[in-house]
Amino acid sequence: MSSHVSTRRNSLRALSVGAAVVSVAGLSMAGANAAPRTPAQLTSSIASHESHALHGSRGHNTTTEASNWSGYAATGGSGAYKSVSSSWVQPAVSCTSQNTYSSFWVGIDGYSQSDSGLEQTGTEADCINGRATYGAWWEVLPAAESAYSVTVRPGDHLKATVTNDGNGQYTMTLADSTEGWTKTTHHAGSQGVNGSSAEVIAEATQVNGQIAALSNFGTVNFSGATANGSTLPGSSDEIVMENFNTGSVKAQPSALSAGAFSDTWRNYN
Structure with missing residues (x-):
């Protein structure tokens, strides 16, 4: 060659x-x-079937057991709480074929058996038809939650605040510093509210009137929790989510320290 x-x-x-x-x-x-792929987002149709009232609570020593809440509630007399705030990192959910739901929020009222009202705002992480679905919302009982038309992704940094403005009016603000949005809703409070509690909660959402299976959200980390502008008291009631029929713990908070705690998923039901 x-x-x-x-x-x-x-x-x-x-x-x-x-x-x-x-x-x-x-x-x-x-x-x-x-660009990162946007996961499925909460729709108004889904939100219209969801609600967040406390169900089936009972005291046990220094801990309250509840069917659908896990976290902390600061308690006091009527009118004790005018505001509540906390930050958290949106957790990711692990999905199977089972439909499951979880919510993360702050709220005023609703913890005492004599207080059926609740004003709140937060996010959720659901598994619907095997697909992870995330979203943001606000709610004033007895109405169902109302969805915000925004994007929420796992790992987003959220901050939520609920404030009693007086004259029966409340302001609910939710901000996602990762996505760059803030949503604020002004609304009349629930009828008969008394402001005796302020909560920071992970929840098994009520869907169509029934407590849904709890999404496997792993662990959600709350920080900067305040009530009336001061750090959430260390004396706040600890709330553990439990299935009263089986005794199974569904979600459990860590110790509250300087307004911070983590809440960990344990079981679906």
């Missing part, structure tokens, strides 16, 4: 290899720069 033919073939091989490297590098860059 002549030397100039051999040299030409070697040059062509080098060009081919170089083109392949550039192509692979380009694909890698495209993948790195691609």
